[in-house]
Each structure stands twice: as structure tokens, then as C-alpha cells.
Amino acid sequence: MHYRILVVAPAWVGDSVMAQPLYQRIKQYRPDAHLTVMAPDWTLPLLERMPEVDATLRNPFGHGALKLGKRWQLGRSLKRKFDQAILLPNSIKSALVPWFARVPIRTGFVGESRYGLLNDIRTLDPKALPMMVERFAILAEPGGKPLPRPVPAPHLTIRPESQQAALKALGLDLDRPVVAFCPGAEFGPAKRWPARHFAELARRLSSQGYAIWLFGSSKDRGETEAIARMAGVPLVDLAGRTTLAQAIDLLSLAHLVVTNDSGLMHVAAALERPLVALYGSSSPEFTPPLNERAEVVTLDLECSPCFERNCPLKHFDCMEKLGCDQVEAAIARTLTKPPGTPASPYIPVAAV
Incomplete structure (x- = not known):
């Protein structure tokens, strides 16, 4: 008999990638586990590329939508189908479906005072778990046990x-080594390296024989x-x-990815691509590229990370003053770093 686990996954692409170590730990501890991940449609291509995920369940509820009746219907349709539910979002809404389904063990952080909705409640210690990926992974551990690192x-x-199908569909070839730019950031402008900096870097890399591909959604x-x-x-x-x-x-x-702190950054890291990640308003100590x-x-800078969508000081120095020379130096380091090199702490560069 399988031990049936339902994971209520995050809605953000980057967070969805950072949830995979939790799935890895679940399978390590419970080889008999059958893992179903409940997630929004747009993250399903990620889950399809995670061998630990046995099945997916579409999360039909948009961000902020309560839809209590529909949550009740979905929960009742899942009654007696799972032995445990693990909730990664901290909202009350995310806890409703497992509660309506009467899943026997419902695991997650207290979040929005989810007493009663959860019965395996964890209290987050941000200092003990400074990284988002750690906060997800510890939910595979029994309550009170420290996170194995x-x-x-x-x-x-x-x-x-x-x-090959993607190359054909987009009319692309690999005649030259490809540098991928990911200049978007869904969270907001404060996480984006300015377009003129990306343009200058494109000129430099193009002159060195690289093909430049720009990635992003229609919003970018x-x-x-x-x-x-x-x-x-x-x-x-x-x-x-x-x-x-x-x-x-x-x-x-x-061949290389140059990216803001974004969902695609975490995708590229999980693809084990050499990458250079640009941070301004967010923190590489909280959501680093795991690569x-x-x-x-x-x-x-003294004012960063501020974790704001827009620069509250209006100068945007954390990204404006981050120049191409500094990024090119980082490119040289990552392209000469052999696979298997132990990860090292990030080193802030000096503003010019």
C-alpha cells in the first residue's frame, strides 16, 4: 500500500522549483509514498520534469479568490484519498481543501493562524531557516526535528x-553558443537590471561570437x-x-544564463546551467540560485535588500550602479568554474 501525500504547492514559478527538495526528501524517507502535487496550471510543466512527483492535481483557484463553495466541493471529492497533506503556502485559503477532505494529517506552518485547519502545526524560526528552500524542506521532517543539511x-x-521540438517550433538553431537573458521579474521593477545594461552586455557578448536569446512572458x-x-x-x-x-x-x-532574481533564474539553476544572478531589492541569502x-x-548597498516592488528611495542605485564590467567578471568566473565545484558564499561587488 502506498502512503498517499497531497502537497499544496506555491503559485510562483520560482517557489515551485524550490519545493522540489521537499519532494526529494519525502521520497527518501518514504519510498512507499505516492506524491500528488496540487498546483496552478502554469506550474505544471515544472512538475512534469520532477521525477519525484507521481501525479498532479489542478488548483483552480486564482490568487486571492476564496470561492468557499468550490473549495468545499473539491475537498469532499478528495475525501479518503490521502493520508497526509503538506501545505506550502501560509494562507488560510490554502488549508481549506485538505480540511474539507478530512485528510488525517495536515502539516504546515501556523501562517495565518491556521489552528484547527492544521493538526501537525509547525512554527517557523526564520533565523534557523534563513532560506526559502529550507522552510519547504523541513516539512518532510517530524515536528521538532532539525533540518538535515x-x-x-x-x-x-x-x-x-x-x-529538439522546441528548437523546431521556434525556428532556432545552435550554430553559436547561446547566452540566455532573463530580464523580467514578476514581483516588480525593483528586481530588474536596467534594459540599457542588458543591451550593453548583449553587444559585448555578441562581439565574442555568442547568440543572445531573450526569455520572458508576454508581460516582459x-x-x-x-x-x-x-x-x-x-x-x-x-x-x-x-x-x-x-x-x-x-x-x-x-551555454550561460544571465538573469534577475526571478522564476526563470530558479529554473535555470535547476537545469544546472552556468548562470550569473543579479540581485538588488531582494536577498541572495533568502532565495539564492541553487546551483x-x-x-x-x-x-x-545599505538600503538593500528592501524587498519592495519599486525603489522606495526613487534612485534604484542597487541596479543602476551595477555595471557590465562587474557582470562580465562574474561571467568569467562561472564559465571557468568546473562542474562539481562546492558552492561558495556570494561576494558583494563594489559600486562604481
Whole structure:
């Protein structure tokens, strides 16, 4: 008999990637576990590339939507189908379906005072668990047990036929080594390296023989179009032209990824691509790229990380003053770092 676990997954792409070490630990501890992940449609391509996930369940509820009646209906349809539920979001709403389903063990952090809805309640110690991935992974442990470290890194499984299908669908080739730029950040502008900096870096890398592919959703088209316009060299703008599944497969072919702190950064890290991650308003100590060959570049200013969507001081120095020379130096480090090199703490660079 399988031990049936339902995981209520996060809605963000990056958080979905960082949940995989939890799934790895579950399978390590319970080889008999059958793992079903309840997630929004847009994250399903990630779950399809995680071998630990046995089944998925579509989460039909949009961000902020209560829809109590529909949650009750879904919960009742799942009654007696699971032995345990693990909730990664901290909201009351995310706890309703497992409670309506009367799942015997309902595990998660207190969050929004979810007493009663959960019966295996954990209290978060942010100092003991400074990283998001650790906060997810510890939910595989019995209550009160410390987190065994190191936490395994996410790893997405890619099929060569899917890579070839994505190349064909987008009319792409690999005649030159590809550098992928991920200039978007769903959270807000304060996490985005300016378009003119990306454009300058594109010029430099293009002159060295690299092909530049720009990735993002349709919401990032304004940013990618500005980069292409200012760069003045041939670029491939894929923003809004790919599905997430195609973006994952194409990113897996990149020689290097240069990215803001975003969902695609975590995807690229889980694909084990050499990458340079640019941080301004967010913290590499909280959500770093989980990849031994990653280089983090941050000015580490007194005002950062502020975790704001827009710069509250209006100057945006944390990204404006982060120049191409600093990023090129990080590129040189990551491309000469052999696979298997132990991860090292990030080193802030000096503002110029």
C-alpha cells in the first residue's frame, strides 16, 4: 500500500522549483509514498520534469479568490484519498481543501493562524531557516526535528526530443553558443537590471561570437523589445512566444544564463546551467540560485535588500550602479568554474 501525500504547492514559478527538495526528501524517507502535487496550471510543466512527483492535481483557484463553495466541493471529492497533506503556502485559503477532505494529517506552518485547519502545526524560526528552500524542506521532517543539511538542490529532467521540438517550433538553431537573458521579474521593477545594461552586455557578448536569446512572458515584452532596440545587434526575442515548457527546454540548451532574481533564474539553476544572478531589492541569502556554478552579483548597498516592488528611495542605485564590467567578471568566473565545484558564499561587488 502506498502512503498517499497531497502537497499544496506555491503559485510562483520560482517557489515551485524550490519545493522540489521537499519532494526529494519525502521520497527518501518514504519510498512507499505516492506524491500528488496540487498546483496552478502554469506550474505544471515544472512538475512534469520532477521525477519525484507521481501525479498532479489542478488548483483552480486564482490568487486571492476564496470561492468557499468550490473549495468545499473539491475537498469532499478528495475525501479518503490521502493520508497526509503538506501545505506550502501560509494562507488560510490554502488549508481549506485538505480540511474539507478530512485528510488525517495536515502539516504546515501556523501562517495565518491556521489552528484547527492544521493538526501537525509547525512554527517557523526564520533565523534557523534563513532560506526559502529550507522552510519547504523541513516539512518532510517530524515536528521538532532539525533540518538535515545540506538540502538537495532542485533538478529538472529534460528529454532530448523535447529540446529538439522546441528548437523546431521556434525556428532556432545552435550554430553559436547561446547566452540566455532573463530580464523580467514578476514581483516588480525593483528586481530588474536596467534594459540599457542588458543591451550593453548583449553587444559585448555578441562581439565574442555568442547568440543572445531573450526569455520572458508576454508581460516582459516591453523590456525585451527595449533591450533589442538599444543593443543594435541581432537578438532572438522569445518573450511571450514560448510556453513555459518550451522555455524550460530551451534554457537547458544555454551555454550561460544571465538573469534577475526571478522564476526563470530558479529554473535555470535547476537545469544546472552556468548562470550569473543579479540581485538588488531582494536577498541572495533568502532565495539564492541553487546551483554550484552560479555567481551572484550584488552591490549590497545599505538600503538593500528592501524587498519592495519599486525603489522606495526613487534612485534604484542597487541596479543602476551595477555595471557590465562587474557582470562580465562574474561571467568569467562561472564559465571557468568546473562542474562539481562546492558552492561558495556570494561576494558583494563594489559600486562604481
